[in-house]
Amino acid sequence: MANIREIARLAGVSVSTVSRVLNNHPYVSTAKKDAVLKTIEKLDYSRNINAVHLSQGKTNMVGVVLPTINHPYFSALLEGIAEEAMKHNVQLVLFQTDYNQDKELEALEQLRGHLIDGVIFCSRAVQFDLLLNYKGIGPTVLCEDADQQEFPSVSIKHVEAFNLGLDYLVSKGHEKIAICLGRLEGTNSQKRKAAYEKKMKVIGEKFRREWIIGQCLMIEDGKKVIDEYLEWDEKPTAFLVGNDQVAAGMIAEAKNNELTVPEDFAVISFDNHPISKILGITTIEIPTKQLGSSAFMAYIDQSKDIEYSDKIVLPVKLWERKSV
Amino acid sequence: MANIREIARLAGVSVSTVSRVLNNHPYVSTAKKDAVLKTIEKLDYSRNINAVHLSQGKTNMVGVVLPTINHPYFSALLEGIAEEAMKHNVQLVLFQTDYNQDKELEALEQLRGHLIDGVIFCSRAVQFDLLLNYKGIGPTVLCEDADQQEFPSVSIKHVEAFNLGLDYLVSKGHEKIAICLGRLEGTNSQKRKAAYEKKMKVIGEKFRREWIIGQCLMIEDGKKVIDEYLEWDEKPTAFLVGNDQVAAGMIAEAKNNELTVPEDFAVISFDNHPISKILGITTIEIPTKQLGSSAFMAYIDQSKDIEYSDKIVLPVKLWERKSV
């Protein structure tokens, strides 16, 4: 395929002039500009983007690290990022990691290698110290309720939101409360667990470790929760559930077992994704898509000023429906 | 940042040798290899991937074109692609187009520009002729029930699947059938419409244009369907719905209007995504994730042999549940 030098030769100009035409620089006479354009047309020329990237030292691409795409939370987050990226003419490179730490670091390595200009972590399993090694290479944004000031972060206040849910259940007369979390190893889950334990103490209720169910991520996991529930001798009267999907699965599975919500037990979850609305699930809204667009904006801000490191907190909102 | 020449200088070898070490070529003495490795370590060197891309003329990245990420169908498809891509060490670049034709073509332009080695279209709005202009530039895979042989394609047999749904409803005694489709302009919808019209004729039922409802994509659209249904003087006894999400929305909204499924009307949809299972929706399974992985495999096949252009058809399966 033709390159810029050939265009220059055929159009009878220098490569610099061709480059200027390509980039709409001023200071090119219309005569030469036309000649170049005509030649480009004739040879069906198209710029080699890799050469541009190499030359400019940047690619206008950012990496997005997420465990899985096929989950409403992450696909909403990703969509928020993608919409904002599009506005800024930035391309997204996906790193679906399934929480594999090496794959998470892979994104950072690609940042070092100039494949991408920055990285947005939608979630991560890798230790924070390891991230720190890559600080300063390029803008890095974390979608998490961060304790650190090294990287800009975007999230809701997880503990606060969790307490909101707990308090709501308590206000409705529930004291025997079980919780369903995602990855128990995750920092969020740790915080939520602590908040739960504390709250139980405050209301003078026994803290039952068995009432913390982990690995609740998808609709299907709701069945697992009900199975466990059925086994318990002592039953909770309410569940605080990490996300709408699981809550939906629980409610459906409850019905299969002739249990009704909220009569047999109440359910409140997080997200306020469409499914919670149609099933009448009381939920705490997490502005997932905005989280994504804010994350991208934080990336932009940091790319303008590498010192930038804000902690962006978006508000949550309780939607009272019929599951409590 | 250091480059390969500096490493070579400090290690006292040639750049070729450094390159060989970097690429694990044989024929490098251990002494020199160690020296290079040590120097790389010392300078904290990391390869400039853009230079590699430029030099190799390829990037090991493929573009994925889809209208929206935040929809179970597309995120499942994308996940299938992503998993397979990971196995092949290929990175994905996202093109979320919202069915904007220019953005779809943008992906092809990036292919021309060597940003990506190939393109997978999860869905498209752009005319086929326009795609044809880009044929031969690089592997291009279409996820659609294609009539053409120019590009490899991956899909289910849409008309057949649609007829399966129609026949099932008929076999259950339904004749007054309405259908809910996605983008009416899409080729799939056109085919389905034709199949619907034909089937109505076969069973001697009047073809009612009003009973074809378009723009049914998300859960929320289910409400719209029910609103229309309530307006109709003559009511259908069954709906064939383009995807589970809409069916779920319909069933929920039906309940809000004191209608019960399948008593007031039956519903059968497509996808067999988790939501259909928990809501007991009779559905025709589309192996969405496999569609994605097959699409990626077709990309790989075509990248090995540019002449490759198979039409891959995956089977569908009817899941009888309680909505018919």
Added chain:
DNA sequence: CCTTGACCTGAAACGCGTTTCACAAATTAT
């Protein structure tokens, strides 16, 4: 002792667009 092939190494060319610098020509300002 000679041939052959495996092993090792470096110089140079290649992929290709951008940008800086120097300089000339045409305007505008003084």
Added chain:
DNA sequence: ATAATTTGTGAAACGCGTTTCAGGTCAAGG
């Protein structure tokens, strides 16, 4: 009319890793 800009253009350097080619060494085979 002269100085100061603005406009227009090209040569050359730059970003950087890969690959080809030619040449050399050394051990095994005949």
